[in-house]
Amino acid sequence: MTDKLPPSRPKAITRRQFLVATSASAAASYMLLNRPAWAVTSDMARAGDFGELDATAGDGIDLYLENRDLLIGGQPGQAIAINGSIPGPVIRMTEGKDALIRVHNRLPEATSIHWHGILLPFDMDGVPGISFAGIAAGETFTYRFPVRQNGSYWYHSHSGFQEQRGHYGQLIIDPAKPDPVDYDVEYSVVLSDWTFENPHTVFRNLKTIEGYYNFQRPTLANLDDQMQATGMTLGEVIEKRLSWQRMRMDPTDIADVTGATYTFLMNGKTADENPTFIAEPGQRVRLRIVNASAQTFYDIRIPGVPMTVVQADGQDTKPVETDEFRIAVAETYDVVVTMPDDKAYTLFAEAMDRSGFTRGTLAPREDMSAAIPEQRRRPMLTMADMGMMMKGGMEGMKDMKGMDHASMEKQMPHPTGDELPTENLVNRIEHGPDKHGPSSITMAQSAYRRLDYPGAGLGDDGWRVLTYSQLRALERPPLRRPPTREFDLHLTGNMHKFIWGFDGKKWSESDVIRFQYGERLRINMINDTMMSHPIHLHGMWMDLYAGGNLDTNPRKHTVNVQPSELLTVDITADAPGQWAFHCHLLYHMEAGMFRTVAVVRSLEGGSIDADA
CATH class of the missing domain: 2.60.40.420 (Cupredoxins -  blue copper proteins)
Structure with a gap:
């Protein structure tokens, strides 16, 4: 060689x-x-x-x-x-x-x-x-x-x-x-998903049969289960199912690939193999958690032990104590926990759709284990999750957490040249006419900010759940300034054909997105689909608008855009060359949710010589 x-x-x-x-x-x-x-x-x-x-x-x-x-x-x-x-x-x-x-x-x-x-x-x-x-x-x-x-x-x-x-x-x-994080021992925690199927077969199944791996769909057999879980009558459950059917949507469409084929891993091991992380009572343990999955979102908790988030996507944050957090594919979170006593505790990573889990043990000695938490009922999306405004008004908005209703009628401005606002951004925009063709069939009426929303299936049990609205940079990132240009980017998909893209186009149909070298640029991501998408930009940081300001908004390399969400990031185009910009769900990326970004001398000119 x-x-x-x-x-x-x-x-x-x-x-x-x-x-x-x-x-x-x-x-x-x-x-x-x-x-x-x-x-x-x-x-x-x-x-x-x-x-x-x-x-x-x-x-x-x-x-x-x-x-x-x-x-x-x-x-x-x-x-x-x-x-x-x-x-x-x-x-x-x-x-x-x-x-x-x-x-x-x-x-x-x-x-x-x-x-x-x-x-x-x-x-x-x-x-x-x-x-x-x-x-x-x-x-x-x-x-x-x-x-x-x-x-x-x-x-x-x-x-x-x-x-x-x-x-x-x-x-x-x-x-x-010197590291601002104080800890005694540290451990890598790499979460992933494994299938014994050929991944090409998995992709073909997703393209051929909608919901191929979703065995939790509403059926006649589970009508009673839904009635008991929601407290609704039989007629109310049937009407709710019919309303979803009329929109050609499935409220259980939480994950494309599930525990039906996936084995969930922590550091390459299953829950039965139970990797152990050794710590003495009183020690501060830093867990460096990365979600290296192809498709799986995990909900992380250590029952009986609070976690303090100190870093997101490699960037130091102001410490936030929480009981649980959802980690999207490709995100990383560093948490510090203090070992309470001479006992074992379970580090529990539950798949977002509740189709499986993996776990490890935090303990003072090898060969110890703690109780495994009971798996929770799989969540179901609601009309509010999908941004569906019933009867064209404010009805149905009461479940939308974190909304500032007074600003709902404002529309997204698109000025160029002048500095754009960096605080108190609008909370909701109307979608407008659908111009994305057959590759986008699940468009909601509105997109709105969901910075306080923990995610479907979280936040109703009294536990503290981390949200983006709680993330604040430990120090203001250098050279951060207001953007002077912005554009909207729609996240689109056709679940029936398993086609994913941006603005209704697959990568093979799209043009290169141009950033002008040195500019400060804003991208408003608008999720027209009923699924969450972790979006990753190569080569440059995305400064996430999390409700803070230029001093405090966090800096990330991957941002999770939830169903019907309006999420804003600001970018400094300081990296000459060509870069990938894509959804980090592997099968979504393969199906077309991918763009090429070129950092250019001018928006009318060609690419920059990276060696110049």
């Missing part, structure tokens, strides 16, 4: 070439995806046996990617292992130093590694067809970049469905200055 340094300007790749490159060679790799039970051998390694490497020390590190048979929850399957395991090793770096990482591709197909949330030159970002050509089978690629930040992040493949097969790991960057 030979080292292959990236060219300064990647060769242009067409969309068709990109799709062929990321899928054609994958078939051979998936043919042996699963192993029959008789193929299990006593020396077969188990998932979850990963180490730690420092990419900013000495001569860098080496990562070896290969297909490997692993026991996952006691069952044999073929994963894409990084240095022998899933997840891959925890990669540590130190702020202010240079990272050097050699990736050796021993797979029979092309691969890549994207350093999620890391600021770096665009040709080190690791997205085939956007920022480089990918790493061909049998080749080695060297990533080299300065480390300009600190915090908890992660890395993963950006090639086909490799992420679903275990191609991910955590990345921790130690600060150059």
